[in-house]
Amino acid sequence: MLTSLAKRFQTIRAHRKTVLELNRMDDRMLSDIGVMRGDIDRMVRVGR
Known part of the structure; x- marks a missing residue:
């Protein structure tokens, strides 16, 4: 249990x-990697 x-x-x-790292990027950089700012949290939690 402690390990988990x-x-x-x-x-x-x-x-x-x-x-945090993705939020530090500007919108152009995010666009280059196919990420919209509003989707950062969801994408990190559940993946693409």
Whole structure:
């Protein structure tokens, strides 16, 4: 149980980091990789 909790915590931290990095990009950069700003959180949580 402790191991699964630690893995869940790592996953949450990785998702937060990814969202922050994508939010730092300008709209043109996001467009180049096929991401719309409003979809960042959903895409990180569930994938494309």
